[in-house]
Amino acid sequence: xxxxxxxxxTVEADAEEARQLRETWKSRGGLIGWLGETDHKKIAGRYxxxxxxxxxxxxxxxxxxxFQLARPESGLMGPDLYNQVFTMHGSTMMFLFxxxxxxxxxxxxxxxxxxxxxxxxxxxxAYSWYCYVIGGGLLYGAFFLNVGPDTxxxxxxxxxxxxxxxxxxxxxxxxxxxxxxxxxxxxxxxxIATIFKxxxxxxxxxxxxLFVWSILVTAFMIIFAMPSVMAASSLLALDxxxxxxxxxxxEGGDALLWQHLFWFFGHPxxxxxxxxxxxxxxxxxxxxxxxxxxxxxxxxxxxxSTGFIGFGLWVHHMFATGLPQLGQSFFTxxxxxxxxxxxxxxxxxxxxxxxxxxxxxxxxxxxxxxVFIFVIGGLTxxxxxxxxxxxxxxxxxxxxAHFHYVLIGGAVFPLLxxxxxxxxxxxxxxxxxxxxKWSFWITFLGFNLTFFPMHILGLDxxxxxxxxxxxxxxWGDLNLLATAGALVMALGLLLYLINVVSSWxxxxxxxxxxxxxxxxxxxxxxxxxxxxxxxxxxxxSRAPMWEQGPDQPVVVGLRSDRREVLVTRLIDxxxxxRETLPDHxxxxxxxxxxxxxxxxxVIFTPWAFPIGIIITGIALIGWFWxxxxxxxxxxxxx
Amino acid sequence: xxxxxxxxxxxxxxxAFGPRAPLWWGVASMLAIETTMFALLAVTxxxxxxNESLWPPAGDPPVGPAxxxxxxxxxxxxxxxxxxxxxxxxxxxxxxxxWLIVSMAIGLLALGFRIxxxxxxxxxxxxxAYGSIxxxxxxxHGIHLLVSGGENLLFVALLFKGPVEEKHLLDLRLNAMYxxxxxxxxxxxxxxxxxxxxxLRS
Numbered sequence: 001x002x003x004x005x006x007x008x009x010t011v012e013a014d015a016e017e018a019r020q021l022r023e024t025w026k027s028r029g030g031l032i033g034w035l036g037e038t039d040h041k042k043i044a045g046r047y048x049x050x051x052x053x054x055x056x057x058x059x060x061x062x063x064x065x066x067f068q069l070a071r072p073e074s075g076l077m078g079p080d081l082y083n084q085v086f087t088m089h090g091s092t093m094m095f096l097f098x099x100x101x102x103x104x105x106x107x108x109x110x111x112x113x114x115x116x117x118x119x120x121x122x123x124x125x126a127y128s129w130y131c132y133v134i135g136g137g138l139l140y141g142a143f144f145l146n147v148g149p150d151t152x153x154x155x156x157x158x159x160x161x162x163x164x165x166x167x168x169x170x171x172x173x174x175x176x177x178x179x180x181x182x183x184x185x186x187x188x189x190x191x192i193a194t195i196f197k198x199x200x201x202x203x204x205x206x207x208x209x210l211f212v213w214s215i216l217v218t219a220f221m222i223i224f225a226m227p228s229v230m231a232a233s234s235l236l237a238l239d240x241x242x243x244x245x246x247x248x249x250x251e252g253g254d255a256l257l258w259q260h261l262f263w264f265f266g267h268p269x270x271x272x273x274x275x276x277x278x279x280x281x282x283x284x285x286x287x288x289x290x291x292x293x294x295x296x297x298x299x300x301x302x303x304x305s306t307g308f309i310g311f312g313l314w315v316h317h318m319f320a321t322g323l324p325q326l327g328q329s330f331f332t333x334x335x336x337x338x339x340x341x342x343x344x345x346x347x348x349x350x351x352x353x354x355x356x357x358x359x360x361x362x363x364x365x366x367x368x369x370x371v372f373i374f375v376i377g378g379l380t381x382x383x384x385x386x387x388x389x390x391x392x393x394x395x396x397x398x399x400x401a402h403f404h405y406v407l408i409g410g411a412v413f414p415l416l417x418x419x420x421x422x423x424x425x426x427x428x429x430x431x432x433x434x435x436x437k438w439s440f441w442i443t444f445l446g447f448n449l450t451f452f453p454m455h456i457l458g459l460d461x462x463x464x465x466x467x468x469x470x471x472x473x474x475w476g477d478l479n480l481l482a483t484a485g486a487l488v489m490a491l492g493l494l495l496y497l498i499n500v501v502s503s504w505x506x507x508x509x510x511x512x513x514x515x516x517x518x519x520x521x522x523x524x525x526x527x528x529x530x531x532x533x534x535x536x537x538x539x540x541s542r543a544p545m546w547e548q549g550p551d552q553p554v555v556v557g558l559r560s561d562r563r564e565v566l567v568t569r570l571i572d573x574x575x576x577x578r579e580t581l582p583d584h585x586x587x588x589x590x591x592x593x594x595x596x597x598x599x600x601x602v603i604f605t606p607w608a609f610p611i612g613i614i615i616t617g618i619a620l621i622g623w624f625w626x627x628x629x630x631x632x633x634x635x636x637x638x
Numbered sequence: 639x640x641x642x643x644x645x646x647x648x649x650x651x652x653x654a655f656g657p658r659a660p661l662w663w664g665v666a667s668m669l670a671i672e673t674t675m676f677a678l679l680a681v682t683x684x685x686x687x688x689n690e691s692l693w694p695p696a697g698d699p700p701v702g703p704a705x706x707x708x709x710x711x712x713x714x715x716x717x718x719x720x721x722x723x724x725x726x727x728x729x730x731x732x733x734x735x736x737w738l739i740v741s742m743a744i745g746l747l748a749l750g751f752r753i754x755x756x757x758x759x760x761x762x763x764x765x766x767a768y769g770s771i772x773x774x775x776x777x778x779h780g781i782h783l784l785v786s787g788g789e790n791l792l793f794v795a796l797l798f799k800g801p802v803e804e805k806h807l808l809d810l811r812l813n814a815m816y817x818x819x820x821x822x823x824x825x826x827x828x829x830x831x832x833x834x835x836x837x838l839r840s
Contacts, residue, residue: 120660185671193663201645223667227674235682235774244763244770246682252695252767257685261678538645550642557648566647567660575647577654579805613781617788624792626803 018534020560025117025530028584036584038122039530040107043129045426047104048419050129051097054136058092059493061085063486066450070483072471082467083150084169088143090153091173094269095180096136098411099222102276103128103187105415106215109422110191112521112528113209115200115537117565118581120193123588123623128186130592135179138600142172149173152465154266155236157247157258162240171240171603174233178599181226184272188222191215198565199573200520201555202539209519209542210293213300214279217307218272224311225268232261242606256321263314270406271310275303277411278345280418281367285349287421287517288364289356292543295348302341309338319387320394328387335385339378346371361515362436366417369444373409377402380455395465398458404451416443416496423500424514428526429507435499443492449485453478518543536566539573587623594619653804655726655811665812669819672782676823679778680830683771694835695768700758701832707751711783711824714744714817722814725807734810735797742790745817748824749783752776772831779820779827786820789813 027033027042037043064085068076077085111119119125142148149169151160160170195216199208208216236258238244245251247258282293293299312334315327323331349371358364380402384390393399424430462475469475513522520537521528522545536555541547555575558564563581568574598612656662687693720737724730755776763773793813796802 121664124664189664189667189671192667193660196663197660223670224674227671228678231675231678231682238763238770238774242763244774245767246686246770246774248767251765252686252690253770254686254689254767257682260685261682264678535644553643553645555647556644557646557650566650567654567658570657575645575650576658577651578647579652579660613784617785621792626796626801626806 014534017560018529021531021534022529024561024563027530032586033584035589036126036586038126038582038584038588040111040119040122040125041426041528041530043125044104044108047100047107047129047132050133050136051101051104054092054096055101056497057140058089058097059490061089061092063490065089066483066486068467069469069479071480072473072476073468077467079467080150083465084143084148086465087149087152087155087173088139091139091149091176093407094153094273095177096132096139098273098407099184099269100132100180101415102218102273102411103184103191105280105418105422106191106211106218106276107187108426109521110194110212110215111198112425112524112532113212113519114195114198114203115520115533115539116194116198117532117536118198118563119190120198121190122581123585124186124190126585127588127592128183128190130589131179131186131595132183134592134596135176135183138172138179139176142169147172149176154262156262157236157239157255160236161247162243165240168603171237174237174240175599175603177233178230179596181230182595184222185226188219188226191219192223195219196570197567199568200537200539201566201568201573201575203568204572205570207539207542209279210282210296210299210303211276211279211519214275214282214303217303218275221268221272221275221307221310225265225272227265228261229265229269232258232265235261237602241602256318259318259321260314263317264311266317267314268310270403271306273407273411275306277370277414277418278303278306280414280421281349281370282345283517283519284363284367284414284417284421285352286543287515288361289352289358290516291352291356292518292546293348294351294355295344296542298344299348302344306338306341309334309341313338316385316390319390332385332387336382339382342378346375362431362433362440363417363421365437365440366413366420369440370409370413370417373405373413373444373447377405377409381406393458395463396458397454397462397464400464401451401454401458404454408447408451416440419500421515421517422521423503424510425521425526425528427504427507428510429503430510430514431499431503431507435495439492439495439499441492442495443489446485446487446489446492450482450489451485453482453485457482513545516545518546520544583627585623587619590619591616591623653808655808659808661808661812665815669816672819673823676775676778676826679771679775680826683775683830686767686771690768693768694772695766696761698835699760699772699831703751703754703758704828704832707748707755708824708828710744710748710751711821714741714748715821717741717744718814718817722811725810725814729807731797731802735794738790738794738797738810741817742787742794745783745787745790749780749787752780752783756780775827775831779823782820782823786817789816 025039027037027039064077065082068074068082107119107125111117139148147167147169149155149172151165151170151173155170155173158164160173195208195212235244235246239246239248245253247253247255249255282299286293313331315323315331316335319328319331380398384393384399384402420431420436457475457478460475462469462473510526512525515522520539523537524533536558537544538553538555539548540552544552555566558566558578563583564578565581566575567577567579569576594612594616598608598616601608601612717737717740721734721741724734724737756773759772761769761772763770790813793810796806
């Protein structure tokens with residue numbers, strides 16, 4: 001890196017530059033400005049709020065199920081409504097909450113953590129959010145019109161096929177899936193380009209924060225996993241709408257094909273949710289022990305290998321379908337193997353905690369809760385990897401208990417910790433630690449009360465997805481306990497929500513760096529200015545805030561009269577060239593509406609497809625056509 | 639203000655090609671997504687084939703229009719390479735226009751043959767699973783021919799109407815990359831549907 005002479009701007013020149021940057025990067029006002037927003041922080045903020053709205057809705061559905069199952073032969077809900085509710089709960093939590101929230105937090109934090117002014121494709125972020133909102137709106141619109149999907153979040157054929165699921169319910173589910181996956185893919189592509197090309201000078205791959213590594217691995221997993229469920233849901237929609245026979249055994253199709261396509265996405269999906277959470281845990285552990293995470297290289301390799309192994313496990317969801325012996329052994333081995341990288345990371349965190357002096361603030365409490373819960377979930381996971389046991393407890397509450405331990409323990413707890421940790425950066429205000437501790441302990445207690453009994457219920461033979469059971473089964477007491485636990489857990493989450501809402505308005509001012517964090521995100525004001533960094537930072541350490549002195553060079557020479565960003569090299573992040581990013585735009589909204597009309601339209605008529613291609617094409621031309629304020633024209637012009 | 643060492647980036651260029659450019663990574667990621675899509679359809683094809691003793695279950699599909707279409711797709715590549723080569727230092731707008739029109743025209747002709755190909759198929763998508771997957775694979779690739787052909791058309795319009803900016807040189811190269819991808823999958827699609835049952839296993 002060339003370091004030129006010392007930088008001594010006058011106070012006036014500095015203030016003038018900041019003023020110009022504000023002018024260039026500021027959001028436009030009014031409805032048009034709001035709809036055309038492209039700032040990664042503002043889009044991500046909307047994304048996070050939207051995802052938590054769906055989290056609350058999914059939680060309410062869970063509560064409904066718990067009330068229904070609290071006693072035998074309860075008449076609260078009939079079977080049809082119950083089917084819709086558990087399908088809505090699963091689809092909401094997986095497609096509308098877990099993946100989007102992780103993408104959203106990354107969309108907010110990654111540019112700040114790598115020292116960039118923006119993400120590589122600002123308009124693509126906006127498109128992603130619009131697709132997500134349209135998909136979620138479609139699902140809930142349908143539910144409230146009593147056409148909510150009712151075949152479970154994995155919608156197995158033949159149950160979801162044209163013969164056994166007439167009507168529009170499953171079509172809606174299929175299109176919602178396509179939509180939300182489209183949103184996730186757009187966000188993932190954006191993350192890859194941003195992480196590869198926008199890192200601050202000096203932030204080589206070997207100095208990248210672990211959270212950014214986790215998002216990079218996740219983005220690649222999304223790219224290779226999500227197409228599978230889009231293909232599956234599209235083929236299902238074709239079977240249902242134009243009478244193809246992909247899943248119809250009578251005409252040469254195959255029902256198991258659905259399960260392969262779905263789980264080739266579905267298992268990596270679990271890791272798409274879990275790997276960002278690992279990055280959050282590493283960030284929080286480092287901040288609250290004031291130690292760099294032990295074993296950086298081992299941590300990175302664990303993330304990457306989890307990403308790879310995650311693609312080799314899908315068949316363990318299908319042990320009950322009768323597989324060749326070799327297949328069973330292979331997928332059992334792979335399912336056990338994935339415990340190794342997870343174990344390596346757990347040991348690295350323990351080593352970090354051991355060597356530091358941990359401060360038990362709420363974010364770290366949530367992380368410790370994660371370790372406790374996730375280890376239990378991991379152990380039942382290793383149990384389920386064994387075919388004989390899996391066949392025994394397949395489709396029982398044991399499985400329900402297992403995946404809630406890994407998903408809530410593995411993703412929601414770290415997420416709540418991370419929101420607590422980054423909330424001051426996003427809003428400028430601190431959350432209340434006292435309320436935070438209360439909400440942690442109540443949620444933790446409630447969680448275990450809810451889901452631990454389900455292990456026993458499952459071993460006792462209680463199947464999942466039944467709307468009621470008879471008193472003679474003897475499942476009543478444990479179910480009542482689980483329902484009581486769910487209420488406790490809901491109280492804990494409600495406290496968290498109250499904390500967020502009240503602190504957003506009345507919380508103590510946080511300042512730039514309330515936790516003494518290690519990453520670049522703490523070097524800017526809270527909330528960050530629209531342009532993130534007035535002078536891009538440079539990096540020579542994995543913990544720039546802890547190990548870099550005031551003589552660390554800054555980057556100058558980027559223009560402040562347009563949205564110019566610095567592009568650096570992939571491996572070593574040496575400065576390479578500059579590029580100008582687009583301004584606010586309505587085109588993402590137009591394209592999202594056009595794709596929305598297409599996908600919703602085909603539920604009703606195949607003609608929506610050709611029409612949709614045309615209107616989407618027109619909207620895309622509007623996206624790509626150069627604006628009048630062209631710069632750097634070629635000399636020769638028509 | 640405390641004096642700090644600085645790195646001045648004002649002299650860095652504003653355009654770079656290939657993996658140096660963020661947009662290249664965007665397009666490459668999109669092609670990875672599309673490749674996964676195509677690969678999954680191919681896997682579905684073989685999965686369904688495993689269930690049949692006779693494949694294709696209803697006789698070989700006619701190979702005529704598909705072969706002509708494939709030939710045209712291959713023919714469209716050299717002019718696209720000319721566009722690719724021209725969009726860099728010392729670019730000549732007229733040369734880019736000419737070769738892009740040639741490549742686009744041949745590509746659209748290939749799309750016409752794809753439509754004819756559907757007309758020649760002796761089965762429909764709703765006859766049997768084989769029909770479903772063949773229509774899906776050909777349809778999927780047909781949509782790519784259409785979209786990529788539309789993109790070529792868009793760039794022809796841009797080159798004539800302007801204003802053509804420096805950064806459009808990168809866009810033209812990435813457009814060429816997308817076209818190569820579509821042609822490459824055209825070859826694989828052809829091999830899968832016509833060579834696999836008809837030639838390779840006879």
